Amino acid sequence: MLLPSPQSGSTKLQKTVQKRAIQIYQKLLREFGEPACPLHYRTPEQLAVAVILSAQCTDERVNQVTPQLFSRFPDMAALSRANVREVEQLIYSTGFYRNKAKNIVALAKTLVAQYGGKIPRDFTALCKLPGIGRKTANVIMAEAFGESPGITVDTHVMRLSRRLGLSDGKNALAVERDLMRLYPRRFWLHLPLLLIFHGRKTCKAIRPRCAACCLARLCPSAEHAENTHKKKIKIAS
Numbered sequence: 001m002l003l004p005s006p007q008s009g010s011t012k013l014q015k016t017v018q019k020r021a022i023q024i025y026q027k028l029l030r031e032f033g034e035p036a037c038p039l040h041y042r043t044p045e046q047l048a049v050a051v052i053l054s055a056q057c058t059d060e061r062v063n064q065v066t067p068q069l070f071s072r073f074p075d076m077a078a079l080s081r082a083n084v085r086e087v088e089q090l091i092y093s094t095g096f097y098r099n100k101a102k103n104i105v106a107l108a109k110t111l112v113a114q115y116g117g118k119i120p121r122d123f124t125a126l127c128k129l130p131g132i133g134r135k136t137a138n139v140i141m142a143e144a145f146g147e148s149p150g151i152t153v154d155t156h157v158m159r160l161s162r163r164l165g166l167s168d169g170k171n172a173l174a175v176e177r178d179l180m181r182l183y184p185r186r187f188w189l190h191l192p193l194l195l196i197f198h199g200r201k202t203c204k205a206i207r208p209r210c211a212a213c214c215l216a217r218l219c220p221s222a223e224h225a226e227n228t229h230k231k232k233i234k235i236a237s
Contacts, residue, residue, distance in 0.1 A: 021166055021182040024218055028194040031214050035193035037143045040066060044119040044144035045076050045111065049104055051139050052131045057094040065091055076117040079108035103131025123149040135172065138192075148188035151179045156199030157192055163203060163221040 038059040041047040046066070053062045069090045073079040079087075087101040094100060107130045111117050119140060120126060126137035138152040153161075153172040157179075161167040167178035183191060202209045210222040 017165070018182050020218055022187075024164060024166075024215055025183065025187055025191060025194065027214050027218070028198055029190070032194055032197050035190055035197060037139075037193070039063065039143075042070075043075075044140060045108075045117070046070055047144050048107065048119055048129075048132065048136070048140055049079075051136045052100055052103055052107070053091055053094045055100070056096060061094055065094055073108075076108040076111045079105060080112045080117075082108070100131070106130035107132065119144065121145050121147075123147075134176075142189050142192075146189070148185060151176050151183075151188050152192035153179070154192070154196065155205075156196040159205060160195045160199050160203050163208070163219065164215065165220045 037047075039047065039050040039054065040063045041050050049069070050062055050066055053065065069087070072090065073082055073087075082105055084101050084105050087105060088097045091097050091100055091104075108117075110130055111119065115125075121141075123137055123141055126132055126140055127134055132140070134150065135152055135154060138148075138150045141147045141149055142152065151157075153176045158169075158172060158175050161169070161175050161179060166182060167175045169175035169178055179191065180188070198215070199205075202213050203215075208221075210216055210219075213219065213222060216222040
């Protein structure tokens with residue numbers, strides 16, 4: 001069950017949802033502490049490559065692949081001259097390797113040609129780069145520059161936002177807009193990783209661990225799951 005959208009209803013309702021949203025953030029912060037990016041990188045350019053590789057792939061797998069990739073191509077100048085087939089071989093295990101390799105080399109060429117081989121500290125410019133959409137640009141701005149022009153929404157953030165009644169958005173942009181309305185900007189930096197870590201540990205896509213969830217008392221979906229579980233026990237007995 002989802003609570004009414006934070007953009008709908010009375011001002012009183014909006015304040016109630018916002019209050020609960022802050023409580024969710026505080027509980028997650030106590031659970032995980034100030035989160036750090038799980039991807040390994042040394043420069044903003046390497047971060048951009050790692051985030052591209054992370055699509056439909058685990059962070060652990062990306063961290064296994066990038067040391068050899070970055071050793072072979074330590075900067076964007078080297079990567080811009082790379083043979084796409086060689087890049088494909090190096091990143092093969094991350095999945096969708098052909099498209100990722102094409103985007104990575106194209107990104108390097110664009111950065112060398114237009115930005116001196118460096119990632120621009122500009123959200124709008126980032127969104128126009130090969131292989132980098134709004135989600136990736138949000139990650140780069142947050143992790144590389146400590147800035148939050150928006151809120152990163154991946155599959156975990158999307159799922160948890162809906163389960164927690166923070167948004168009923170049907171796509172990433174709609175969910176991001178709801179979260180930006182609910183949370184003051186100072187929360188935007190760490191919120192995505194907190195939700196992602198909680199999604200991986202507890203609020204899984206299949207069989208969420210509601211009984212062990214630190215957010216159970218704040219989550220309308222946990223209450224629904226508990227009632228369903230009780231009904232099943234009653235039927236079985």
